[in-house]
Amino acid sequence: MAYIMHARNWSLTVLVFFASVCQSFYIPGYSVTSYQDKEPIPLLVNKVFSDHTQLQYAYFDLPFVCPPTGQTHGGSAFGSGHSISLNLGEILRGDRIMTSDFELVMGQDVGCRTLCSQEVDRKGVKWGRELIKDGYVVEWIVDNLPAATSFVTVDRSRKYYSSGFKLGYLDYFPADGSSRYYIHNHFNIIIRWRKASGRAGDQGKRVIVGFEVYPKSIGPDDRDEEGCPNNVHEDHSHLELFIKPNNTQLEQMYSDSSYIPQRGDDAEDGATLDIPYTYSVYFREENSVEWSNRWDLFFTDQVDSSMTHWLAIVNSLTISGLLGVTVIVIWSRTIQGDIKGRGDGILEEGKTKPRSKKPSETREKSSGEGLLEQPTDGHAEADSPSDDELEDVAGWKLVHADVFRLPAHSGFLAPLVGSGTQLIFVAAGLLVLSSIGILNPSFRGGFVTVGVGLFVFAGLFSGYFSGRLYKTLGGQHWKKNTILTASLFPGLTFCLVLFLNLFVWTQASSTALPFGTLVGLVALWLLVQVPLVYAGSWFGFVRAEPWQHPTKTASIARQIPAQPWYLRGVNGILLSGLIPFAVLFIELLFVFKNLWQDKSGYYYVFGFLSVVSTILIVTVSEVTIIATYSQLCAENYHWWWRSFLTGGSSSVWIFAYCIWYYMYKLHITGFVSSLLFFSYSFLACAVYALLTGTVGFLTAYAFIRRIYSAVKID
Known part of the structure; x- marks a missing residue:
């Protein structure tokens, strides 16, 4: 109960803080321009x-x-x-x-x-x-x-x-x-x-x-x-x-015919x-x-919808709160349960070795009035493990020798996590700057400009986390990992933009990026971001120590038993993604309407978006903890990639929502416009999946290290 009350108080504190910035102000300009009469x-x-x-x-x-x-x-x-x-x-x-x-x-x-x-x-x-x-x-x-x-x-x-x-x-x-x-x-x-x-x-x-x-x-x-x-x-x-059509020549050509084309x-x-x-x-x-x-007259409709934003926050808090109670129960059963009841027990060959009791305790328990004395052969029935203890022993504790076994394709995991931390830094920076008013409509193009700057600078974080995780996973070729981290996400994104530019160029649209801008973006990527990723990776791999695991990995992998339906394939992953999507769904209505329908307007309620985004990150963490714990209880230790996919699984539902929005809400005509819509939607969902997948992985990794370090296991 104390933990639930503590979590509730913390949630209220966070809510009050973000509510204070929901009515976000903006800095309408860096200088006021005034005009004299006849100027x-x-x-x-x-x-x-x-x-x-x-x-x-x-x-x-x-x-x-x-x-x-x-x-x-x-x-x-x-x-x-x-x-x-x-x-x-x-x-x-x-x-x-x-x-x-x-x-x-x-x-x-x-x-x-x-x-x-x-x-x-x-x-x-x-x-x-x-x-x-x-x-x-x-x-x-x-x-x-x-x-x-x-x-x-x-x-x-x-x-x-x-x-x-x-x-x-x-x-x-x-x-x-x-x-x-x-x-x-x-x-x-x-x-x-x-x-x-x-x-x-x-x-x-x-x-x-x-x-x-x-x-x-x-x-x-x-x-x-x-x-x-x-x-x-x-x-x-x-x-x-x-x-008016000029059909004089056509009338002469078709003088003997009753049909004259226009x-x-x-x-x-x-x-x-x-x-x-x-x-x-x-x-x-x-x-x-x-x-x-x-600028307020441009945002009248967004102010009128503030009640809907508050309903979205209440909906998100309700879902996140229910998941939080589940996480607290799991935490109590694993950590607090072992510390209080079984903290000095030792897991050996799948059995619990209970702590020895003093003879006086045994005599007091067996000689009480009104109790039938049971014949013993050296072990009291009261000393037998409870059903909960046997369940724990038969679950996540049995895979202690395999839980940190290296995953398949681990060479791609570190670059993805590194890129995800980079995007987390960018998203957090943009939301904070927008909520306090630094990024506002008067700063035309400022959101994208600052976003690109933050992304380039965050190459330090990308390289550090990628290099340190790569070292933890036993990697040796850290320079190769650095190149992959610096080129994987930016390179694929640039290739997609260049591909789309070929179609937009044919339409003579200003949406097409000029050649000089493309060259500048490539120079910014190769000459600024790549060295920053290298510096971060060097510090994370060469100077920093790898993360230590509390258990040793056995030489022979444990056989995984048959899994329940929700842990087989992508079933559980997709179902887990529904919960974060439900948290984000209402706010997505406003974001999509601004991006795709009201391009003449400006999205202004970044305070509400910041609150919903914070609740979303908490929800993703909670869902990943619950899914990872369920997987370990089923004696399945392949949690590395599954935690990453579980965290980013809601992107599948968001992309499905994009398809529905295109079919029933938009009136986009033309192949190029449709191609741009689906390509940019896919890119946005990929960014979201990379960000939330990293949150899910880091949360699961921290959770597993904590529960296995709190229990004494041989």
Whole structure:
């Protein structure tokens, strides 16, 4: 009971600590940018993306938008079309940020201004129709804020943002069953500002707290000499993205036939569509939003779902608590039971040799009143082992001479465990930095950039644990193990990314990594991470001592009896994986929705994710202890690989959930997008399996060393 109360108090302490960071704050930027009245504000263009596909495209790569003129605006040193320096995370997420020809001046409204008149051929029109059909949205940036589409809740009590604005829209006509595509060619830009705080505010400077874009489709008619609509806010005819087919030559070719084929949208006959682009700018004061809270409107739906996150935590704690009670019972039967009742007993040839009793104790027990005296032949019946003792003797204690026998393919176990410890360090670092607000939406691409940096630095831990475990397993060629550790997971990951890049390159998507980035990643891997892994491996193998085992291994392996069904094959492994999956299931709904459906949004509730992840690690440890103990009680000492697989088995269920999510929740079209989805899902599940498998193995290893060192065994 004392152990249960201690564990309960510890769990409550951990819960209170993490609950304090659930409402995680963020550092919205490293410096506040304030603008004087009439000071130019740069507008940057980035990319177009869709929730229905994994392919993104740079904004200036679209043939139907205004290309950059190269002119400078607002005293900028760079002309339009100049690429902004990006960090590694921005490049990996497909960002291509460039300066534009939009002219924004703080405090100056612009009723209408012409941007350009762009001619687009049939191929460009066809591509634009495909992008509109797939629901692509445009991402612009002002003062590090993405352009937002504003919405209000059903009861009109709150306002919230969705990042980006539609490239165009599709309209259906039920009368004839046709559909028409309209492109947005006029942009109403609203900049929301408030007075800057402190000394900057005293100087009349302002800060931007909102950037909204409301696009419209306006036809080419009813425009003034400069190309602007006569009244922007009135209803106009819309601009259809369509070029009338030219069938003159076909009519001549098929003059004697009643059937005349139509030209496709990609026919090269020189026909073009002229698209006039205009924009309006309005500055509105907004004192209800602080600059430090200007990102909150992007997270309204995540705040509303906080109750669901708490239910996920309660569900996870319930499952983990029940498993914890089971682990405490196992711990009491193995460790405390031997210390209190059988601690000085010696296991010899599968029998218990009970401690000798004093003659006075024997006489007192046999001469009590009301008790029948039993004939003895030198051994009292009371000294016989109990059923629990016989069960323990017939179980995990009998394999004491084989429990540390080297597993098959041990040369791969150490590199996998080393890579797993590396991923544990990365995951823990990212969750902590995100929960306390260091990694936030204003640090664009920061999550991936910091993740790559942590992964490279964690090569020290990878090499150390891999080298020391390799030495414990009796390995001699530690340099070979170092090379395998440094190249196994990063090498396979890089090969997969390179393979996927070949398909993305063919689509001319910004999702494809530039060649220079690939070269930089290879240099980072070979020139930085590999030496760090080598240094860690040298210290773990050469300088550190191997982990000592409490029992000696017999020369002849013990025969393993027939195993119950749940210990044969992968049955028990897959069943064990269901429990951690149940802990993570509810939070996965939010993560998947953010990754695959709401790519225009930002995942913000890292405090909740940290709590669930901590409970998940505890649950994986508990499940592995229970499974390993059951295996040892069945006199099966092949626990090395099984503990690793048990810890990572929930990844199978997560991948199955990815398949279900793809079939019933997503509307991904195209072979390349589907290939990217399943490839990235497989990679994420492999990372998860490696991480949790390492947790399971290390937990089982520590548990086995502890229980066999606490019992005196000959």
